[in-house]
Every structure is written in structure tokens, then in C-alpha cells.
Amino acid sequence: MSAYLVLASIGALLVLLVHGRISPAVLFSGWAVGYVIVGVVDEQAMLSSFSNPALITLLVLMLVSLALERSPLLERLSDALLRGREWRASLRLMGLTAGLSAFLNNTAVVGSLLGVISRQRHIPASRLLIPLSFASILGGITTLVGTSTNLVVNSFVVNAGLPALGMFQFTLVGLPVALLCLLGLLFSRRFLPAHQMQGEESTQPYFLEARLEDGSPLIGHSIEDNGLRRLNGLFLLEIARNDRLISPVSPDEVLEADDVLVFTGEVEKVQALQQFAGLQLFGNGVDRLLASNLVEVVVSNESELANRTLQEVDFRTMFNAGVVGIRRGGRRLYGTLGKIPLRVGDSLLLAVGPDFKQHRNLDRNFHLLSNSLQRPKLSVRQSLFAFGGFGVVIGLAALGLVPLLNGLLLLLAALLLTRILTVSELRRRFPFELMMVIGSALTVARALESSGAAQLVADAMRGFFNGYGVVGAFVGVYLITLLLTETVTNNAAAALAFPIGLSTAQGFGADPMPFIMAVAFGASACFMVPFGYQTHLMVYSPGRYRVMDYIKTGLPISLLYSAGVLVLVPLFFPF
Template sequence: MTLNACLTLLLFVMTVVGLIRFQTRPAAVFGSLLLCLVGFGLVNRQQILAAMANSGLVTLILLMLCSLVLEKTRFLRLLAKKVIVASYRTSWLRLFGLTTLCSAFLNNTAVVATLMAPIRSNPYHNASRLLLPLSYAAILGGTVTLIGTSTNLIVNSFYINETGKSLPFFSFAAVGLLLVLGCGTVLGLYSRRLPEYHTNDLNQKSYFIDAKVANGSPLAGKSVEANGLRHLQSLFLVEVIRGAQLRSPVAPTEILQEGDRLIFAGDINKVMQLHHFSGLELFADKDGLLQRELTEVVVRQESVLVGQTLKGIGFRALFDAAVVAIRRDGQNLSGKLGEVTIAAGDFLVLATGEDYRQRHNISKNFISVSGVAPEQHLSGRREWLALGGFIIAVVLSITGLMDLMQSMLLLLGLYIFSGCVTVNELLRRFPLDIWLIVSVAILLSYALVSSGVAIWFTQQVRQYASGLQPYYLLLLTYVVTWLLTEVVTNNAAAALMFPLAVGLAKGLQVDILPFVMVVAFAASGSFVSPFGYQTNLMVYNVGKYCLSDFFKLGVPVALTYGIIVVVMVPKFFPF
């Protein structure tokens, strides 16, 4: 092997290690890889431009931007209201059917976010028995079509780069439908075994409010009872934090001191009565934020907040919002909210400022669950235009009358000129991380070829694995891709495994398509971990699940999923 080949192979291995070590920063890992590839001269200018403007990647970005408009329509929300009924079985079947159908054509993160609200507020069934099946159904539905999940589109972008042609729109449908039926059956049998956690939502009657006794406050030196803090309307003093000490429950005779943090629980609408107490400063009410609406969000894995405290990172300046409450693993985190270390999957309630809607970093750090949304909902003709235009664009692509990239480009232009979406909204929600990951991964594949690593790998396969049945290496490809998915997320796993899978196929001198399809399906098969797929992360905190819940329900679903894929892919896509 040449020096360039050794260096490229080393960078590939270091990328895998980096993704495992820094699971919440895949974009940073691929960004570092980009600098190394360019810095060491392993790729040229033409390859960089070709990777950044890959037609499959452009199609993926256009489709994700167009799907933002569909999130602003009310059709899915109207259907969601009809899902939950008194019968658990009927509710489960309706939920599974609606979720899989919508996820086959829409962004599954938006589908889950929309359906979570009626599940959490339903009067018939415990939300924890429906939320995890909701996430799994969204994953399964995404495997049915080319546009059902970003993973399929990412694999398609690599396939276009390799062969010069796109995968057909319904190329995933045969195996995908079998996955929906098979895994859906197993999911239905095991869903009843899910525990019933008490999932009272953090709503307007259960917020935790952080206040501080200011220096020179007349409250200092007097008891809680004497200050009138025991008789507030719909607000209750639950904790007093003094230095490193936390006092709970709070006795009426507790003497307050300057610097004490007072933690109240109760109706957020009644919080303004705390303004009547001179010298009591509210943590989340600077600039009057608490007088505005509230929004509930989940912290993304790639958020800059992960591992940081609210105070240390300057949360208010960064997002023009204040954290009212935090929930993690089914527990309400009280105390000094500004000193809480944020983790991926934390559930935050935000009081937002005027500029919150205009910030470009909101969607990159949070998954919106309910409350204030950055965009306004569509109505009337624009709503019908949004839905009808998307259906027409997809039909044109399916029938072959127009390329998917061209139809999505025209549709996006129609959305912009009709006012269905603004350029600012598109800039805020532009999937920069996905664009970076996929383009750099394509660039890495160029380096693997030009440096000779791809040829070397193919020769090794021919030399040492030529006597093996292709099926066994196909099985190995599935297992490795699936393990990477659970560890480094689905998109990164697909990007890393595609060149290896193609190299295996070429080394065995068989068609690459079965290996390509196995990578696509395996990269979407995240059922055991809440951190491998965004929808799992969304329901993890809201449903108050434990890791063991994902394991108990996810293992039988994952095994069924894997068996169907490795058995049926060779039948529909022969070697």
C-alpha cells in the first residue's frame, strides 16, 4: 500500500473511533475528517465540488426543506385527534397504521412530534404504553419508500455516485412492507408488557419556578410564614436552596436569608404574583419572558448544550429564551436551574423572547414537542397548495415523468413564491449537519478509490473470502451496520458502511445492490437504544422510559427486523 493509501485507511479508522467516542458530535467528527482530507492532499478540487453538489445529496436536502412546509399543515393533526379511543387494541392499530403510512412519505420526526400530543393527553390509556410503539412504527414506516427516511436518501446519494443512477422510488417497498407486517406483529404482542409509568405532563399546573432572595431584600431575616409565602394562590414553596444545602419540605418557621433560592411549584399563570414581593428575583423572568407563551422541547444529541450548564453556556443570550423547568428520566430537576448540566434527551420548558422565532440555531439544538413553534401554521388555499403540490411532485417522480430532484426544486420554488415558507425559515431549518456528513463521506469514498484502498480491499476480499458464500458476508454487513447504528446514529452508520459494502460486493464479483439495500435497512434498524434514532430520543423522556424498556421491547423487534432483512433482501435483490 502507498503512503496515501495508509493515511486514508488511518483516517477512516479514526473517523469510526471518533464517532464512537463523540457520539453527540458526528458533524464535528466529519468536519475534522474534511480538514484532514484537504490538508493532506488526499482529494482534489474537482472531487470536493462533486461531493458537495452530489445530485443525491441535493435531492435529500430539497426533500427535507419541502417537508418543512408539510409540518405547517393541519391534516396530520386532525387525523391524530381520531386515533385514540377507549379500546387499547383499536387505538394501537390506528396509531400504528397512521404512523407507518405517514412516515413512508413525511419526515418521521415531524410525524412523531404531531402524534405525541394526543397520546400524552388521552384519557383512556397510559402514554408509556403507546409512545414507544409510536417511535418504532415511525422507523418501520420510513423503510417503505425512498423518501421515507433520510437514511434511504443518504444511501441513494452514494448509489448515484457509484452507478450514476438513482434507486427507484419503491425499491424499498417489498422488504419494507414485510418489515411493517412482521415487526408490527411482534410489536403488538409485546406492547402490552410495557410498564405504566405515571406521565403527568409538565404543564401549567406543575411547573417548577426558580426565584432568588436578592441582596437587601426585606424578605431576608423573616420566616416563610411571616413573608406570606405559605398562602399563595396555586403556587407552593417546595424547596429552599442555601449554598450547598437543600431544605425540603420547607417549614413555615424557616428564616430566609439573602441569596436563598426559592423553588415554587404550581400554576405558571399565577407566577406574576411573586412580583408583589419586593426583593424576589425570578430566574426565568428577566425582560418579562414569563409573560409570554411557553414551548416544550427535547435537547438533540448534537446540541451544543450537551454537557454544559445553562448559566455556563449563556442560554438566554444564545436562544433568547429562559428555561422554566427540566425533566430527565422521568424526574423533575429542581434546585438551581442555571447550574444543571444538560444531557441529550433532556425535556425543557422554555419561556421564549421576541427573537426566539428568528434564531437559526433552534432546530439544530431542539426537537419541538409542543407549545410555541418557530413557524406559523398554514391555512386555506396555501395549506391545500402545500399538500397538493407535494403529492403531485411525488407522483411525477414515481411515474418517471420528472426526476425527483427537479420536482422537489420546482416544488420548493412554488412554496417560496406562494408564501408557504420564507427564506428565513429555510435558513433556520437547513440540515447543515446532514449535508456536511454526507458530502464528507462521499469525499472519503473518493479518497478511498484514488488512494488505492478500495482496490486493495477488493483484492483482500478476493484472496481470503472468495470461497465464502456471499450470503455470509451480507449477514456480516448487516450486523456491523446495525451495531454502528446503535452506537453512532443511523446517518453516520450508513455513510461509513456504504463504501465497505460495495468493496465486499466487488471483491466477491457479485451485484452491489443487495449489499446496498442491507446497509440502508440495517442503518434504520435502531430499536435497542434511545440514542440511535431521533424518534426514540423524543419519546424516551416524554414517556419516562428506562433503558431496560427499550431493551425488552427493542430486542424482539430488532431480531425480527434483522431476520426479515437478511432473508428477504437476497430474494428480491439476487446476487
């Protein structure tokens, strides 16, 4: 397979990643298997990609993080910080988040704080959640273990036969850049919306779906006659009838059996529908629904619900819960709820059965926002043991006394022996999709290198930046990576940009380290769209944001971040 065909196939992969209909795990796995079949890489090379020590380190770190994210210490500390003037509370929260994210998985940090911030009454959550997500990224860039992106880049470094990256090799650049951007966030956060807090009248409500049963007294009468126009806190937005959408709804519209009525309204106003006989909310009678617990959740980045509809997954059987509302940022969702493909970051309002919290798949699929239903937390003693053990592992690895992987494996064994973690929990939460993405991406990177496709791109860059030399090529690699991470995902951006950066460095006869750092920092430079980074998606709907909120807040941060990286990397990692 020629270099040009490999390059064309990578272009097709990039288009599909941007499209977003097929998961990155499926795409990278398919491309990796395809390259093995056509002989671009051999089977042994593909198998060795999945046994890469840096990849194993990342997987074990994710498993250890399962214990740390269950600690109540983060919630208690954050609630105490969110008091006083808004800018001071924001600064304290961002400082805590960045500090924790330097050593803990940033997705776990945001997931632990998301519910606390959404429920607190001191400051509107919309003023805090984007800064929370940004701060978690900025903290993550300061150490090797702070973000999966750095560990992914390290796996490519090891796979290329280069020395593994050190624990604090990122700190010389990452720490000043993080501090600069955190100060910038104090100013750019003024562009964030100040949505009213929960419990007050909401300007961005849920969308509730109700179906008319056969025999309902509402059938055969108009909207006006049935009194559906004058509901407390709810507004009839549209009617779905035999795959036809009626919107806007006329007061004279006569209802028919099996009509699906879509209301927009506040969470607590769903009781207004109780007065109507023969009305079901997504398969539940209204009386039964209102007798159950209403729980608000956010679809997690590990969820198997992503890109699938409620009907496809048989949501009710899976969780013993019915979905009565979906919210996606500040954007209106069209169509009936059961036919809407869910996305990571969607907020769902659930009517749950009595055994809902016993379902073992909750942690993998949801971040819980409602205070009425919280998963079991670690005790203070367990929390101190978990955090203390993690700190010892990081310290020993930083001093070069114990390899990071060995320390994490010992800590994982200790957590299992003390039953802070269980084998069933590890099985349930194992980051299988992340493993498939990175292992397959390592194979794709090998294909780019062995076929000469990466060298073609490097030659083109050398020609394009001929008048600017190695510095121009370094800037070009960073900008390519930044563009990729804003359009696909951070890990996919690192996978596609790394072989280009390495080949470019070799083409100029330069030290590869500044180009490796350009890829690592560029792959974490996602600040302007919510779709390229998992923590952005986690806060998207709870904050009721629009894409423009990310652009207005993130553009100044992206410029500061890029300026800091492009100036500092060549200073600390000369060509």
C-alpha cells in the same frame, strides 16, 4: 497516507462519534478537510461530493417538508384515531405514522404528532410515543424518500458510479418487514411504562432552580424555619453554594445569599414559590414569572442549543424566555440548570415573554408541546395544495416521467410563489448541518476507497467469513451497520459502512445491490437505544422514558426486523 493510517483515523472518528461531545458535522468536516490536506483525496473530489445529485435531492425534500409539517391535517386526524381501546388506538396511530413516513420526512411526521399525543387525555403518552417513533422508522424504510438514510445511501450509490436507486426499490423488502414489525409492536408495547397523564400527579417532575437575592428575609434562617420543607407539590432536592453541592439538604441548613435552590415538582405547582420574598427563578422574580406564560418545549434535532449550556447561548436574550425546568427522560440531572449541557430531546419548561412566539428561531430549535402556544398553521386549501403537489411529484417520479429532483424543485418554487413558504423560512431552517455531514461523509468514503482502507476491511471480512461465503459476508456487513447505527447515528453508520459493503461485494465478485441494501436497512435498524435516531430523542423526555424502556420494547422488534431483512434481501436482490 497509507491504508492502515486511514483505517486508524476512521477508528478515532468512530470513538469521537460515540463519545458525542463533538457534533457529527464538525467531525466529518474535519476529517474530510484533513484527507484533502494530506492528499488522500483531491479538492475536486471533495467539491463534487457536495454537488452530488442525491444529496441535493435530500436537501430540497427537507425544505419542501417544512410546508407539509405545518399542515393541521395530521393533528386533526391523529386526535380522532386516539379513541377507543388502547391496542386499537395504537394500531391506528402506528398505521397512520408508517403510511405518512413512507413519503414524508419521518422527523417532520413525529414532530407534527408529538404535541397532540402529549396533550391528549385518552391514553398515557408513554404508551404511544415509542411506538410512534418506531412506526416512523418502519414506514420510512419502504421507499426512497421515506427516510434520510435511504437518500444518503443513494448519494453514496451515485457517487460510486452506480445507477441511482428507484423510488420503490426498497418496497419489496421494506413493506413486509414493516408489517411484521408493526405487528410485533402490538406485543412489545406491553413493556412500556404507563406514566400518569399531564394534569395528574406526576412521578417524574421537572427540576426548578431558584436563587436567593441579597436582602431576602430567607437568608440566615434554616430550611425548617423558612417553611421550605412543606411545599405543595415541590420538594427541595439540593442547594448549590459557591460551586459546592449540598445534597441531601438538612432541615437545619441555614440559607445564604446567592444560594441556588433546586426543587423537584410538578409544572403547575411552581406557584408554591410565590410566597417567598427575594426568590428568583433563573433570573426572573417569582411575581413576574407567574404573570407570564409557561410553555413546554422539546429541543429539536436541528437546534443550536445541543451540547451547549443555557449560560453559553445567553438563552434569555435569544428567546426572551427563562428556563425554570429541564427534564431528560426519566434520568435525574445533577447541577444547576444554567450549567447543564442541553441535548436533543430534552424537555424544557419556559417562562416566556409576550413576544416569544414572534421569534423566528423557534421552529428550528423546539418542538412545542404546550397547547397555549402553537405556530401558525396552513389553511385547508394550502394544505391540500402542498400535499397534492407532493403526491403528484412522487407519482411522476415513480413512473419515470419527471426526475424526483426536478419535480421537487418545481414544487418548492410553487410553494414560494404562493407564499406557503418564504425565503426567510428556508434560510432559517436550511439543513446546513445535514449537508455538511453527508457531503463530508462522501469525501471520507472516497478516502476509504482510494487509500485501500475499505479493501483491507473487506479482505478481513472475507477471511473471517471464508467458511460461510458471500452470504456470511452479507450478514457481516448488515451486523456491522446495525452496531454502528445503535452506537453513533443512522447517517454516520451509512457513511462508514457503505464503502466496506461495496468493497466486500467486489471482493466476492458479487452483485453490489444486496450489500447496498444491507447497509440501507442496517442503518435504519436503531430500536434499542434512544441516542442513535433523532425521532427516538424527540420522544425520550415527553414520554419520560428510561434507556431500559427502549431496550425492552426494541429488542424483539430489532430481532424481527433483522430476520426479515436477512431473509428477504437475498430473495429479491440475488448475489
